[in-house]
Amino acid sequence: MSDAGSEEFEDEQGSLGEYEGDRNEAGERHGQGKAVLPKGDTYQGAYESGKRCGQGTYKFKNGARYTGEWYMNLKHGQGTFYYPDGSRYEGSWVDDQRQGHGVYTYPSGDTYDGEWLHHQRHGQGTYTHHNTGSQYMGTWIMGKMESAGELIHQNHRYQGNFVNNNIVALLSHSDLLFLYVFDVGCEQHGEYLQIDQDKGDAEDDEPFITTILKWRPKAVTGLSVWTNEKDSSTSGTTISSFKYQTTVDCLYTVALQCVSLNSIYSFTF
Incomplete structure (x- = not known):
């Protein structure tokens, strides 16, 4: 994702650069106008009391540009920013920052909506991979997949929880319990077995442990719905459980032909 460095605007205070357009009685840029700034950036659009305010287009010398709403020289409201690397953001801005609802299209063709x-x-959103069509739909916190979410692939999907972009267990257990839903009308339940490997001693004499997760299928069932129940053994903690709606004739071989679940899913965004 392009950083904020592409969005540093030139100062328009005083009489910097060239300006053609309306002015108020105080001689300030006010109304519609066009400015060519000292470093080569340009702005064409609305002004109010010397500030960019209203609809306007700012073009950077490096090829980036922003078209949309302004307030007090800041991007504020609805607008589209085209970045030098080919990425694009269309949506809401608050005080010069992407904030609210928006769609970001990355150079790879991936999108976040x-x-x-x-x-x-941050909040609810969907990230779509352009090459595979795979999606993550769920909660984001400061740029990362967190809390409840769903990974959707061509013929199966994972429903569960995420921490720091990684899948985590549905229940507290020595092994990790998961649910995959397939497009053939069945669910595969199973667990990821944690296999710790000792990689030797670190510099501070603390052992460096690497955890490998190996998928073990448990059962294939009909589709189910999620319910929240109180766990009496954990002082009222809410846990996820299943109630089955339908019964279908699904075999392990049917599910396993859809996908090979040998390792945990992990994406980098």
């Missing part, structure tokens, strides 16, 4: 806060993916 959802909520933003302080330039970061």
Whole structure:
């Protein structure tokens, strides 16, 4: 994702650069006008009391440009920013930052459609991979997949929880319990077995442990719905459980032909 460095605007205070357009009685830029700034950036659009305010287009010398709403020289409201690397953001801005709902298209063709806060993916949103069509739909916190979400692939999907962009267990257990839903009308339940490998001693004499996760299928069932129940053994903690709606004739071989679940899914955004 392009950083904020592409969005540093030149100062228009006083009489810097060239200006053609309307002015108020105080001689300030006011109304419609066009400015060519000292470093080569240009702005064409609305002014109010010397500030960019209203609809306007700012073009950077490096090829980037912003078209949309302004307030007090800041991007504020609805607008589209085209970055030098070919990426694009269309959506809401608050005080010069991506905030609210917006769609970001990355140079790779991947897209994020959802909520933003302080330039970061934050809230509910969907990230779509252009090459595979795979999607993550769920909660984001400061740019990372967190809490409840769903990974959707061509013929199966994972429903569960995420921490720091990684899948985590549905229940507290020595092994990790998961649910995959397939497009043939069945669910595969199973677990990821944690296999720790000792990689020797670190410099501070603390052992460096690497955890490998190996998928073990448990059962294939009909489709189910999620319910929240209180776990009496954990002082009322809410846990996820299943109630089955339908019964279908699904075999392991049917599910396993859809996908090979040998390792945990992990994406980098």
